[in-house]
Amino acid sequence: xxxxxxxxxxxxxxxxxxxxxGKPDSAVVRDALGVGIAVGLSGFAFGVTSAGAGLTLLQSxxxxxxxxxxxxxxALVGALAAGGNPYTAAAGxxxxxxxxxxxxxxxxxxxxxxxxxxxxxxQWVIDETTAVTLPQPTRRAARIxxxxxxxxxxxxxxxxxxxxxxxxxxxxxxxxxxxxAAGPAVFLALLAPMLKSTTERATAGVAVLLVLxxxxxxxxxxxxxxxxxxxxxxxxxxxxxxxxxxxxxxxxTAPGEGR
Amino acid sequence: MTVWIxxxxxxxxxxxxxxxxxxxxxxxxxxxxxxxxxxxxxxxLLAALTAQQTxxxxxxxxxxxxxxxxxxxxxxxxxxxxxxxxxxxAVVVTAVVRALF
Numbered sequence: 001x002x003x004x005x006x007x008x009x010x011x012x013x014x015x016x017x018x019x020x021x022g023k024p025d026s027a028v029v030r031d032a033l034g035v036g037i038a039v040g041l042s043g044f045a046f047g048v049t050s051a052g053a054g055l056t057l058l059q060s061x062x063x064x065x066x067x068x069x070x071x072x073x074x075a076l077v078g079a080l081a082a083g084g085n086p087y088t089a090a091a092g093x094x095x096x097x098x099x100x101x102x103x104x105x106x107x108x109x110x111x112x113x114x115x116x117x118x119x120x121x122x123q124w125v126i127d128e129t130t131a132v133t134l135p136q137p138t139r140r141a142a143r144i145x146x147x148x149x150x151x152x153x154x155x156x157x158x159x160x161x162x163x164x165x166x167x168x169x170x171x172x173x174x175x176x177x178x179x180x181a182a183g184p185a186v187f188l189a190l191l192a193p194m195l196k197s198t199t200e201r202a203t204a205g206v207a208v209l210l211v212l213x214x215x216x217x218x219x220x221x222x223x224x225x226x227x228x229x230x231x232x233x234x235x236x237x238x239x240x241x242x243x244x245x246x247x248x249x250x251x252x253t254a255p256g257e258g259r
Numbered sequence: 260m261t262v263w264i265x266x267x268x269x270x271x272x273x274x275x276x277x278x279x280x281x282x283x284x285x286x287x288x289x290x291x292x293x294x295x296x297x298x299x300x301x302x303x304l305l306a307a308l309t310a311q312q313t314x315x316x317x318x319x320x321x322x323x324x325x326x327x328x329x330x331x332x333x334x335x336x337x338x339x340x341x342x343x344x345x346x347x348x349a350v351v352v353t354a355v356v357r358a359l360f
Contacts, residue, residue, distance in 0.1 A: 038342065041343060042342060042343055042346065045346050055262060059262055062266060062270075063266055063269075063270070066266070066270035066274070067269050069273050069277075072273050073269075075304070075308055076269050078312050079265075080262060080265060082311075082317070085261070086261040086262070086265035086268070089265045089269075090264075092304065093265075093272075093273070094268070094272035095300060096304050097273035097276045098276050098297060099297055099298070099300065100273070100276050101279045101280040102280060102298075103277075104278070104280020104281040105283070105289070106280075107280070108281045118281045121281065122278040122281050123274065125277040125281065126277075175357075176357065176358075178328060178349070178350040178353030178357060180312075180325060180353070181324075181325045181328035181329065181349040181352075182346055182349065182350050183308075184308070184312035184325065184329055185345060185349030185350070187305045187309040187312070188309045188329060188336065189346065191309060192336045194298075194302050199299070203302045203306070207302070207303040207306040207307040208307065211308075211310050211311050215311065215318060216318055220317075220318065223307070224307045227306075229303075230303040230307075231299035231303040232296060
């Protein structure tokens with residue numbers, strides 16, 4: 001699933017900003033279908049990866065039905081395949097899913113859903129629905145965008161998971177087909193649009209060093225969790241750097257010199 | 260059984276995270292530091308997962324066909340290829356390199 005932290009301008013809705021308040025429903029539906037179908041099809045990669053990691057057909061399908069957030073699903077099957085215990089594996093997947101809470105926060109104001117509908121709508125609060133919904137100019141357009149993206153993606157993601165898991169059994173040794181590269185490639189594709197500034201790049205770099213350095217010494221699953229500390233670490237160092245810069249300015253050096 | 264435990268915990272945890280955002284009043288999660296940390300956390304995790312699943316064989320670091328596949332995927336990303344093409348490129352290149360060497 002093409003997950004992004006911020007709603008990108010190219011989220012299948014390039015004309016959303018220009019269309020103004022009178023954006024026709026059909027245009028919203030077209031945006032939503034574009035994202036829903038393209039990303040929904042990548043459930044196939046998940047089904048294959050999951051089966052290749054040793055999960056049963058039922059386990060793969062239950063995951064897509066109930067977890068339904070791509071990065072967490074790939075992370076979980078990867079951690080289980082690497083021999084991690086179920087708790088560290090689930091923790092890694094859960095940490096990746098936390099960002100959906102922040103999407104929900106922004107969507108909730110925009111969609112203004114009745115309380116009774118929220119537990120149902122919650123399952124669809126993921127990167128893609130957020131990316132399509134946030135740029136919509138009106139509440140009506142936002143609701144249509146959210147519903148059509150969610151429905152298309154949920155249906156396709158689950159169908160292609162099933163197809164992928166079935167296909168993997170027919171393929172035999174999935175590694176011979178290079179399918180063990182699908183998981184990391186998905187992560188890389190999700191990561192790339194997030195690397196917007198030095199902060200993100202530094203965080204990614206520190207996380208890679210941590211995980212590769214700790215891999216030989218810590219039990220399976222733990223290195224990925226520890227590498228999450230790269231995020232607070234980089235924020236802390238950045239905060240300190242900023243503080244130092246401000247001090248130099250206050251101390252009377254020419255403005256801008258400390259930057 | 261352990262697999263089902265992991266799936267259950269992940270499903271419940273991820274669902275509650277999704278629901279939380281829709282239910283809590285705005286402002287609770289909107290402190291700037293919390294927001295920035297929430298945005299950076301997936302960056303750290305995705306980078307770590309990419310590296311681990313590319314270079315790890317159990318607890319050993321290895322350089323094998325997957326690295327070639329991921330390099331090809333990175334190139335596809337630089338060329339702004341769509342999501343499915345990026346993943347497909349990694350799979351095909353990994354398979355070809357593995358078959359050749």
